[in-house]
Amino acid sequence: MQQASANRVERLVQQFKELYGVAPELMVRAPGRVNLIGEHTDYNDGYVFPAAIERDILIAASVRPDKQVRLFSLDMGLSATFTLDAIEKASIEEERWSNYPRAMAWALQNKGFSLRGVQAVLQGDIPPGAGLSSSAALLVACGLLLLAAAHQTLDLVELALLAQQAEREFVGVNVGIMDQFISALGQKDHALFIDTRTLHYEAVPLPTSGVFLVIANTNKPRGLVDSAYNQRRAECEEALDCLRRFLPSIRALRDVTLEEFTRWEARLPEVPRKRARHVITENERVLQSVDALKRGDIALFGSLMNASHRSLRDDYEVSCTELDALVEAAWALPGVYGSRMTGAGFGGCTVSLVAEEALERFCKEVPERYQETTGREASILITRAAQGAERIL
Numbered sequence: 222m223q224q225a226s227a228n229r230v231e232r233l234v235q236q237f238k239e240l241y242g243v244a245p246e247l248m249v250r251a252p253g254r255v256n257l258i259g260e261h262t263d264y265n266d267g268y269v270f271p272a273a274i275e276r277d278i279l280i281a282a283s284v285r286p287d288k289q290v291r292l293f294s295l296d297m298g299l300s301a302t303f304t305l306d307a308i309e310k311a312s313i314e315e316e317r318w319s320n321y322p323r324a325m326a327w328a329l330q331n332k333g334f335s336l337r338g339v340q341a342v343l344q345g346d347i348p349p350g351a352g353l354s355s356s357a358a359l360l361v362a363c364g365l366l367l368l369a370a371a372h373q374t375l376d377l378v379e380l381a382l383l384a385q386q387a388e389r390e391f392v393g394v395n396v397g398i399m400d401q402f403i404s405a406l407g408q409k410d411h412a413l414f415i416d417t418r419t420l421h422y423e424a425v426p427l428p429t430s431g432v433f434l435v436i437a438n439t440n441k442p443r444g445l446v447d448s449a450y451n452q453r454r455a456e457c458e459e460a461l462d463c464l465r466r467f468l469p470s471i472r473a474l475r476d477v478t479l480e481e482f483t484r485w486e487a488r489l490p491e492v493p494r495k496r497a498r499h500v501i502t503e504n505e506r507v508l509q510s511v512d513a514l515k516r517g518d519i520a521l522f523g524s525l526m527n528a529s530h531r532s533l534r535d536d537y538e539v540s541c542t543e544l545d546a547l548v549e550a551a552w553a554l555p556g557v558y559g560s561r562m563t564g565a566g567f568g569g570c571t572v573s574l575v576a577e578e579a580l581e582r583f584c585k586e587v588p589e590r591y592q593e594t595t596g597r598e599a600s601i602l603i604t605r606a607a608q609g610a611e612r613i614l
Contacts, residue, residue: 247281248279249610251609252608268508270414274353278355285340289340299318308323321388356388381398402422410605412427412606428517434573435601457496464481467485474497499532506528510526519574526572554587
């Protein structure tokens with residue numbers, strides 16, 4: 222455990238004692254994530270390449286003798302209570318945040334698990350609204366906690382799938398599998414290559430010395446994400462329908478090779494053609510990235526990150542002035558191997574691969590240039606790839 226996390230654990234234990242009058246019996250953590258490459262490929266059955274980050278959700282708890290679940294969020298200063306006998310969505314605004322724990326309890330009970338009531342305190346240091354998957358981390362952590370309280374276990378892949386089901390069917394957000402998957406199964410000092418169709422995954426080593434992942438947050442509200450996401454999905458479907466006239470056996474854009482696309486792209490309308498070009502080339506970049514890292518070719522991996530951003534900016538059109546400003550400021554600095562937007566787009570974060578000797582200059586100059594360009598202040602988070610969800614008490 223990182224020293225900062227150890228300090229947070231100590232504070233959480235103390236605050237649990239103050240709130241409930243007893244020491245916690247259980248504690249779990251689940252991390253947020255950053256996707257290194259492979260953006261907007263997941264709903265096209267493609268490849269993604271995320272890493273868990275050194276920011277997480279911590280939950281301390283003790284088991285209750287009844288079916289009550291009593292929660293307190295230290296970050297919001299809000300409490301919520303529900304019963305496992307009749308799990309419903311929160312009816313008042315101040316308890317809406319608890320829909321994620323409720324959703325996970327609902328999904329586990331639907332799966333046949335007999336759960337026990339708990340009293341819990343939650344605390345997280347994942348920046349909310351930044352596209353770093355704080356909601357997926359909360360779901361996975363709650364699932365791990367409820368299982369531990371009931372002396373039950375579940376394969377981590379199944380836990381990730383249940384967390385996805387919980388968010389889709391209870392919370393009502395149509396998410397892919399990547400966020401829950403990497404929060405549950407992330408490995409320290411590794412990124413996870415995931416085939417979103419088959420759920421085959423492979424841990425790929427990242428450099429453990431001399432190189433850091435640096436996440437830069439635009440701090441821009443992401444108001445366009447939902448509508449643009451639905452529009453991009455529809456445009457990918459249109460491209461798929463067009464390509465099926467020439468390639469009738471394809472199930473998704475992931476089945477189209479670059480050679481096949483080059484042969485038939487002129488037959489597609491301009492916008493679906495651009496969307497398909499991004500997805501097809503991005504899948505290829507993920508595969509090349511995995512191979513590059515296995516061979517220790519950090520420079521090639523960085524160049525693929527750069528190409529990914531250009532594709533997201535020009536072909537998929539989900540970047541924005543703020544994301545471009547952060548990426549271009551990073552590109553201008555020596556010691557930056559690669560930089561790209563990460564997540565859905567229109568705000569959120571960039572991720573950069575930065576040499577250790579360039580960190581200080583990056584943290585100073587990138588925010589300065591960003592503020593000059595946009596008038597906004599960027600937040601910087603330096604991380605290495607972290608371990609996935611685990612019980613720590």
